[in-house]
Amino acid sequence: MNPIELLIQYWPNYLEGLWVTVQLAGVGAILAAFLAPMLAIVRLNGHPVFSIPVRIYVSFIRGTPMLAQLFLIYYGSGQFRPFLQEWGLWSFFREPYNCAMLTFVISSTAYQIEILRGGLMGVPAGEVEAAKAVGMSPVSLYRRVIFPHAYRIAWPALGNEVILLIKASALASVVTIFDLLGETRLIFSKTFDLSAYLWAALLYLALTAVLVWGWRRAEILLSPQFFKSGRT
Amino acid sequence: MKEQEAVVIAEGIRKSFGAVEVLKGIDLTAHAHDVISILGSSGSGKSTFLRCLNALEVPSAGRIHVHGEEVLFKDGRPADRKAVERLRQRLGMVFQQFNLWTHRSVIENVMEGPIHVLGKGKKEAREQAEHILNRVGLSERMDMYPSALSGGQQQRVAIARALAMEPDAILFDEPTSALDPELVGEVLKVMNELASEGRTMIIVTHEMAFARDVSTDVIFLHQGEIAERGAPEKMFSNPDTEVFANFISDFN
Numbered sequence: 001m002n003p004i005e006l007l008i009q010y011w012p013n014y015l016e017g018l019w020v021t022v023q024l025a026g027v028g029a030i031l032a033a034f035l036a037p038m039l040a041i042v043r044l045n046g047h048p049v050f051s052i053p054v055r056i057y058v059s060f061i062r063g064t065p066m067l068a069q070l071f072l073i074y075y076g077s078g079q080f081r082p083f084l085q086e087w088g089l090w091s092f093f094r095e096p097y098n099c100a101m102l103t104f105v106i107s108s109t110a111y112q113i114e115i116l117r118g119g120l121m122g123v124p125a126g127e128v129e130a131a132k133a134v135g136m137s138p139v140s141l142y143r144r145v146i147f148p149h150a151y152r153i154a155w156p157a158l159g160n161e162v163i164l165l166i167k168a169s170a171l172a173s174v175v176t177i178f179d180l181l182g183e184t185r186l187i188f189s190k191t192f193d194l195s196a197y198l199w200a201a202l203l204y205l206a207l208t209a210v211l212v213w214g215w216r217r218a219e220i221l222l223s224p225q226f227f228k229s230g231r232t
Numbered sequence: 233m234k235e236q237e238a239v240v241i242a243e244g245i246r247k248s249f250g251a252v253e254v255l256k257g258i259d260l261t262a263h264a265h266d267v268i269s270i271l272g273s274s275g276s277g278k279s280t281f282l283r284c285l286n287a288l289e290v291p292s293a294g295r296i297h298v299h300g301e302e303v304l305f306k307d308g309r310p311a312d313r314k315a316v317e318r319l320r321q322r323l324g325m326v327f328q329q330f331n332l333w334t335h336r337s338v339i340e341n342v343m344e345g346p347i348h349v350l351g352k353g354k355k356e357a358r359e360q361a362e363h364i365l366n367r368v369g370l371s372e373r374m375d376m377y378p379s380a381l382s383g384g385q386q387q388r389v390a391i392a393r394a395l396a397m398e399p400d401a402i403l404f405d406e407p408t409s410a411l412d413p414e415l416v417g418e419v420l421k422v423m424n425e426l427a428s429e430g431r432t433m434i435i436v437t438h439e440m441a442f443a444r445d446v447s448t449d450v451i452f453l454h455q456g457e458i459a460e461r462g463a464p465e466k467m468f469s470n471p472d473t474e475v476f477a478n479f480i481s482d483f484n
Contacts, residue, residue, distance in 0.1 A: 124331075124334070126327060126329050126330075126331035127331055127332075127333050127334065129288055129327070129331060130325070130327065130331035130332070130333065130390075130393075131333070132288060132320065133286055133288060133320055133323075133324075133325035133327075134320065134321065134325075134344070134345035134349050134393070134397055135317045135318065135319075135320035135321030135322075135345070135349050135397075136317070136345075136348065136349055137317060137349075140348050140349070144344065144348055145333060148335050149335060152335065223335070224335070224337075224377070225334055225335055225377040225378075225379055
């Protein structure tokens, strides 16, 4: 079978796998994006009672392989089945899809906390003072001045993190999930044709290319002062 | 009688950084239409004192009263944080380094406080901002970003931003010190106009001519204490203290 024939025959399977990959990485990154800002503030400005646990969590996640984390949650939850059943959580943990999603959220949150911490530290101190000087409440201060700067600074690094997460989501195939790589492995096992992996690589490449393009558009929206013609 | 028109009252302001006490109990009262210049050599505590007035530097001890809003400071903490926010709304602040919000356009900088602090409507805030920017001579630059402006223009935007809050008094922290010499004039001119229309202003400055000619009162800080205070004509022609005499002789 030549590569084109393989694609013609298996493209629905590829698309299904691609969709699962988009869901796992996309929802994972978005959930992490909701959790990270608050935790980054705690990590930076919180009382040690709160900031130290966040530091430990970030160090643990960054210091261990994601595959190990996935196994810990997927196989580990089986060990605690009686407890989880008692707590009504077993129906969540028995699904490999949920375990993978949880792993990605936990992992990406840790990285995003660290990236945002850098962004928060880079916010110009004078602009924060100016906001305080007009009497802004802390909430407005974060919403109107601190986070717009922090995200602009952190944006390229956050994009990097999402790309890494897309690729890391291939680990889900190890725990029986038919994401893009999972489907590919299935196709390969039927055809023994290496071009199965070539198409998978191209699809990952296309996915990240779309993301990079969109990320760049968003960066321009986020930083009007650098892109809008206003300079004389 | 004059006490009733007092806009800003600061009492017993103390500030320590670690073991070093940089402000040793300073009192200041600004009445409506006063233009008070605070002078002093580097390290005298003049900027720290000005920043204490709106609690950007939290006083270790003291009391600040701005037009009905009062905050007590004890053990390096304000008694009421919300009161600090209200106090700041009543005091405009112009910084040495302008500190415009670089991610917002000129007019957005001026509209920000009225909308997000005072809760004004967008349309009203925009009209007011246009009016104020027109007054400081920047109506052509409204949609630019701060990075596209000269230092003098940025400082005039900063003044417009302070005015948009309709403050009871405006604090200036060395507003011309970061400017190229040829740009100082345009900022002083705006400040002059504000003074002549009766704005209450408290200014830390090195512009001796401005302090002498425009201000109604001068305060000279030396080593964290007020060494001399009075009317500028008297102080500049016939200083009471040797430290102030030496200080002004350095500028001539």
